[in-house]
Amino acid sequence: MNRMHPLRTLALTALILALCAGSALAASKVFDVNQEFYPYYPSLIKWNKSSVPFNEPRNCGGCHSKQYKEWNGSVHSLAFKDPVYQGELNKGVKAVGHDIARQCEGCHSPAGVVTGEVKGPGNAGLSDMALAGVSCDICHSISGTTHWQTPSHEPENGSFILTPGVETTEGQTLIKRGPFKPSDNCGAGFHKCEESSLHLQADLCAGCHQVYHYDAHFPIEATYLEWKHGPYAQKEILCQDCHMVDTETFKKSADEFRKPERGEYRHYFNGANFLLSYLAAGAAKKAGDEKLAKSLMQQYDMAVERLKSAADLELSPVYRDGRLAEVKVRVKNIRAGHNLPTSLTNVREMWLEITAKDEAGKVIMTSGSLTPEGSLPADTRSFNSDGMGNDFHFAIDPWKVTAFSRHETIPPRGFKDVHYGFPANGAKTVTVEAKLRFRQAGQKEAEALLGAVPKDIDLKAIYGLDKVPALPVVDMVVKQANFATSQ
Ligand code: HEC
Ligand code: HEC
Ligand code: HEC
Ligand code: HEC
Ligand code: HEC
Numbered sequence: 069m070n071r072m073h074p075l076r077t078l079a080l081t082a083l084i085l086a087l088c089a090g091s092a093l094a095a096s097k098v099f100d101v102n103q104e105f106y107p108y109y110p111s112l113i114k115w116n117k118s119s120v121p122f123n124e125p126r127n128c129g130g131c132h133s134k135q136y137k138e139w140n141g142s143v144h145s146l147a148f149k150d151p152v153y154q155g156e157l158n159k160g161v162k163a164v165g166h167d168i169a170r171q172c173e174g175c176h177s178p179a180g181v182v183t184g185e186v187k188g189p190g191n192a193g194l195s196d197m198a199l200a201g202v203s204c205d206i207c208h209s210i211s212g213t214t215h216w217q218t219p220s221h222e223p224e225n226g227s228f229i230l231t232p233g234v235e236t237t238e239g240q241t242l243i244k245r246g247p248f249k250p251s252d253n254c255g256a257g258f259h260k261c262e263e264s265s266l267h268l269q270a271d272l273c274a275g276c277h278q279v280y281h282y283d284a285h286f287p288i289e290a291t292y293l294e295w296k297h298g299p300y301a302q303k304e305i306l307c308q309d310c311h312m313v314d315t316e317t318f319k320k321s322a323d324e325f326r327k328p329e330r331g332e333y334r335h336y337f338n339g340a341n342f343l344l345s346y347l348a349a350g351a352a353k354k355a356g357d358e359k360l361a362k363s364l365m366q367q368y369d370m371a372v373e374r375l376k377s378a379a380d381l382e383l384s385p386v387y388r389d390g391r392l393a394e395v396k397v398r399v400k401n402i403r404a405g406h407n408l409p410t411s412l413t414n415v416r417e418m419w420l421e422i423t424a425k426d427e428a429g430k431v432i433m434t435s436g437s438l439t440p441e442g443s444l445p446a447d448t449r450s451f452n453s454d455g456m457g458n459d460f461h462f463a464i465d466p467w468k469v470t471a472f473s474r475h476e477t478i479p480p481r482g483f484k485d486v487h488y489g490f491p492a493n494g495a496k497t498v499t500v501e502a503k504l505r506f507r508q509a510g511q512k513e514a515e516a517l518l519g520a521v522p523k524d525i526d527l528k529a530i531y532g533l534d535k536v537p538a539l540p541v542v543d544m545v546v547k548q549a550n551f552a553t554s555q
Pocket of ligand 1: 125128129132135136137139140144202203204205206207208246247267268272308312330333335
């Protein structure tokens with residue numbers, strides 16, 4: 069055996085120690101972050117910095133009034149002002165420090181982050197551009213993505229590049245990117261146009277709709293990857309094909325894998341968040357803006373309508389030894405292009421409420437009925453997830469959640485079966501009613517978030533809220549069936 073000289077061993081040890089020290093500084097080999105490449109880390113947003121300004125939506129609306137009317141009142145237009153968001157951001161900054169605000173704002177107010185205008189929670193003193201959240205001049209200034217260069221090598225945490233325009237010898241030129249080959253007069257002298265295939269891909273939406281824990285890289289919201297691994301992506305039915313159209317067109321995209329016609333695209337971006345539309349409509353009414361209140365209530369109706377068309381229920385009996393042993397409830401995701409529910413699955417609540425009655429109308433079994441305080445009983449069958457921190461304890465805040473202890477969402481065009489047993493009480497037939505119910509959050513969670521809004525957002529003055537009301541619930545599907553108790 070070739071024995072090493074003690075001095076050489078020492079040198080080797082020193083080298084190894086030096087290498088270890090080096091790798092301790094480079095945070096992670098699996099999720100390596102190049103912070104020079106991503107100057108707004110933990111947001112992965114990039115900006116081709118120049119003196120060319122971002123334009124607030126009203127400026128675009130001067131010529132594009134149809135798109136403006138549709139977008140104004142969308143959840144995108146509320147992404148920054150959203151009081152639920154502001155409450156959570158305020159809590160996050162207190163818990164982790166100011167750096168985390170950049171991660172959040174990179175998606176909730178991208179322009180506010182790159183220009184350095186938004187420095188934390190609150191709305192006071194900010195420009196209309198920063199307040200406009202995900203606005204025209206965000207999406208139409210996106211010139212590319214860095215989806216492959218990210219720590220996860222997937223779209224995440226705002227991995228897109230903003231280029232609102234270029235500086236030339238003649239001065240500033242605004243460039244807006246969209247689906248068309250530019251016509252001669254495209255932009256009417258206000259902006260130049262560029263045809264962009266990115267705007268006809270889900271990749272445009274992906275960077276914001278794939279949210280990772282700021283440090284641990286756990287995918288807290290994974291709408292994009294859920295979609296990408298499902299049947300709609302295979303058939304090229306994109307986010308845009310279901311969310312940038314009216315309700316009837318969305319149903320056709322989902323049912324027939326049919327791409328909308330060019331003229332059918334709209335700027336509604338309507339999803340499931342009926343609560344936010346409702347709160348904002350209250351604020352618009354209070355501020356005397358009836359037009360905005362109307363488009364917010366239209367968004368509210370569209371969200372409820374979307375939820376009501378997303379799922380279906382099937383009830384069937386299970387007999388054992390000739391006796392009705394259980395009722396099986398199959399919950400089907402028939403029209404969501406991703407899991408149902410998606411996004412903030414550890415906050416959203418979707419659950420089954422079951423009531424079984426005998427032939428005399430006496431209730432013999434219930435499950436999933438809200439308590440008078442508005443909480444769900446522990447044995448409720450829910451389709452969402454439970455967040456968990458590093459310590460195996462329940463966690464809900466995005467800076468704490470590094471895993472899911474339970475993840476029960478329903479994949480696109482997939483289903484989950486739930487079995488309910490019955491007490492044998494001599495009934496001849498049972499009538500079972502099953503409801504699939506949805507709300508944005510649990511009552512306690514909503515109260516905690518809205519209770520944490522920064523001081524300049526006065527819930528009473530702006531939203532007319534004295535206290536957090538009982539959160540509204542949407543019944544997505546209601547089905548009834550009768551079963552004989554013996555066969
Ligand atoms: C979340 C991203 C996003 C936002 C915000 C957004 N757009 Fe668009 N816009 C798109 C996409 C994607 C298309 C292409 C849709 C398609 O396939 O036709 C588009 C298309 C357009 C077009 C081409 C014509 C049309 O309607 O299809 C115009 C003009 C336009 N947008 C203007 C605006 C204006 C003005 C605003 C703000 C009031 C805005 N956009 C906000 C993503 C966005
Ligand atoms: C990668 C982009 C991205 C990042 C980063 C991000 N969010 Fe979000 N956030 C979203 C999207 C997309 C939704 C919408 C999900 C949905 O509708 O279920 C959302 C929704 C929310 C909501 C729910 C709002 C409501 O009205 O129900 C809250 C609260 C929130 N985010 C807080 C935060 C905080 C705090 C941070 C920073 C720690 C953060 N977000 C970081 C994209 C992001
Ligand atoms: C002075 C009028 C005017 C203003 C202001 C204006 N646009 Fe346009 N824009 C046009 C015209 C004209 C076209 C040509 C197509 C059309 O008629 O819709 C166009 C086309 C577009 C397209 C389609 C480009 C393509 O190739 O697909 C997008 C996207 C767009 N504008 C975004 C914006 C955004 C974002 C703003 C605000 C920052 C804005 N526009 C402000 C006049 C304007
Ligand atoms: C086949 C149609 C379809 C496609 C494709 C689709 N969605 Fe959805 N989406 C729905 C339906 C239906 C809902 C309402 C049910 C739900 O919340 O899942 C929804 C809800 C949402 C929500 C709201 C979640 C919440 O809790 O508020 C977001 C955010 C969303 N979709 C984003 C996307 C993105 C991003 C893509 C592309 C990666 C996409 N969707 C593709 C149909 C679709
Ligand atoms: C710059 C980041 C960003 C981009 C790009 C983006 N989104 Fe969003 N989107 C958000 C944020 C943030 C929210 C949530 C705002 C909130 O709830 O406060 C959201 C919410 C939504 C919702 C949910 C509405 C609801 O009711 O819950 C839908 C649907 C949606 N986006 C679709 C899209 C589609 C389709 C695209 C691509 C054409 C897209 N988004 C691109 C950031 C973005």
